Amino acid sequence: MQPEPASPSLTEARPHGGGPLDPAPEVLSETLEELVSTIGRVREAIESVVAGRPALADITLAVLLAEGHLLVEDVPGVGKTTLAKALARSIDCHVGRIQFTPDLLPSDLTGVNIFRTATHDFEFRPGPVFNNIVIGDEINRASPKTQSALLECMEEGQTTVDGTTYTLPRPFLVVATQNPVEMEGTYPLPEAQRDRFMARLTVGYPENDAEMLMLDRQEAATPLAHLEPVTTGSTISRYAALVRTVxxxxxxxxxxxxxxxxxxxxxxxxxxxxxxxxxxxxxxxxxxxxxxxxxxxxxxxxxxxxxxxxxxxxxxxxxxxxxxxxxxxxxxxxxxxxxxxxxxxxx
The missing domain is CATH 1.10.8.80 (Magnesium chelatase subunit I, C-Terminal domain)
Known part of the structure; x- marks a missing residue:
């Protein structure tokens, strides 16, 4: 999977090998208006599922545009995975989900080489990290060896399998959840890996009005089932390039x-x-x-x-x-x- 090209207006190279050109002020203003409008629609989509907590959507989207990774930590049932899924479904891009368990292997994340007898050659089968948005559910239930497989992906946007390095697609966002209460059978994230998450969110319990709204919306069906994408992965990559010029x-x-x-x-x-x-x-x-x-x-x-x-x-x-x-x-x-x-x- 190849990375999606960024907008030429924001990444045109300078002569003689210089850095990226700053966009003209009028171009920057117009693109900012487009960004605000599009991100506003994504925020509305997320809030239609996770009601009553607007700060969660704002921080999540800021991490996405800043090309970071997000750790969502809280007690069971408050909407950690729902928040991650709502973001993923709001953007038309490739999404992978990993349910972390104690028996999960690093190759289950990054992919594996399979020998094909018909061609007498190895074929690489990419793992779920080869997606634009990767949802890692209960990351602290996997062993430290498996957790460490994410380190290179999160920091460098690439992964190495059997000595071959593969570039991950852009945008690339890891949204990992963990439960701080049930500690039996868990492996706390090491400081080195926690440091690679740009932000940590604590979802918290909703207010009474927000929880009542949730009951009304989900009485017959889940809002996630009807959530439609409002933008694309290539557009998010273009906005991320714009954010770097702020x-x-x-x-x-x-x-x-x-x-x-x-x-x-x-x-x-x-x-x-x-x-x-x-x-x-x-x-x-x-x-x-x-x-x-x-x-x-x-x-x-x-x-x-x-x-x-x-x-x-x-x-x-x-x-x-x-x-x-x-x-x-x-x-x-x-x-x-x-x-x-x-x-x-x-x-």
Whole structure:
């Protein structure tokens, strides 16, 4: 499966081997309007299935446009897999689903070479990671060896089978779910793999009105069965290229670094966020800015994403765990006490 080509207007090469050309302001504005309209329809499609929690759709779409990966963690039955399926069905692209179990092998994810007696040659059968959106259900039920098979896919957009490297399609998004309650027969994700997820979402219980709406909608049939795609994978790739051109002022970049640096020196944390966290927080903030129709990042974008992007990368100190303090609470504290840059935004 070959990657879908990106839009020529956003990836035209500079002469003499330079980087990509910035689109003209009028082209950027028009494409941003198109992005806002299309992503708005995708958001509506997701919210027609997962009602009453708009922040979930916004963060999920920001991760998609920022070319990251999403970890959805919560108790059973709150809609983790439904959220992932709603996103996948809203986009006309190739979707793969993996039910992680203790006996799952790495080759069950990446694919395997099969010997064909008719041709006396090996034929590669690609696994479910060769899809645009990969839904990994209960990822912490697989062994560490199988979990690690996703590392190269998530970080480099490729996988290696029997010494041959295969490029994965674009866009490529892993949406993994895990249950933090039933720990019997599970293997906690190692820090290295958690760090590769751009954001972690906690779905939570819906409000009473939202749950009543869910009962009304799903009394006779599931909304997923009637969900129609509103855009395509190639369009999402084009929007992802546009998101990379969104401007982040030096003051905003410094604000990102200040937030991440504050996690490394916090008394309540044994391990702070990595440099990868800085990069992914900025990329996600660019996506959120584009979804708002802006050509520049604001500190508000960074603050809105600090919790989902940073909290799952942090390791609490013994004192914090004994006090019942969560990583999310510490991130909120860091955001509150870190000075916000003034007049950061436009060029």
């Amino acid at each position: 401007h982040a002022a030096p003051a905003v970049k410094q604000y990102v670094l200040d937030l991440v640096a504050a996690t490394r020196g916090h008394d309540g944390l044994r391990l702070g966020a990595s440099p990868r966290a800085s990069l992914q927080l900025l990329r996600a903030a660019k996506a959120l800015a584009a979804m708002s129709g802006r050509e520049h990042v604001l500190p508000d974008d960074v603050q809105a994403l600090a919790r989902p992007v940073l909290a799952h990368r942090l390791i609490l100190s013994t004192e914090s765990r004994l006090a019942g303090t969560s990583a999310e609470q510490l991130v909120d504290e860091i955001v509150q006490r870190t000075p916000v840059p003034a007049a950061a935004g436009r060029r």
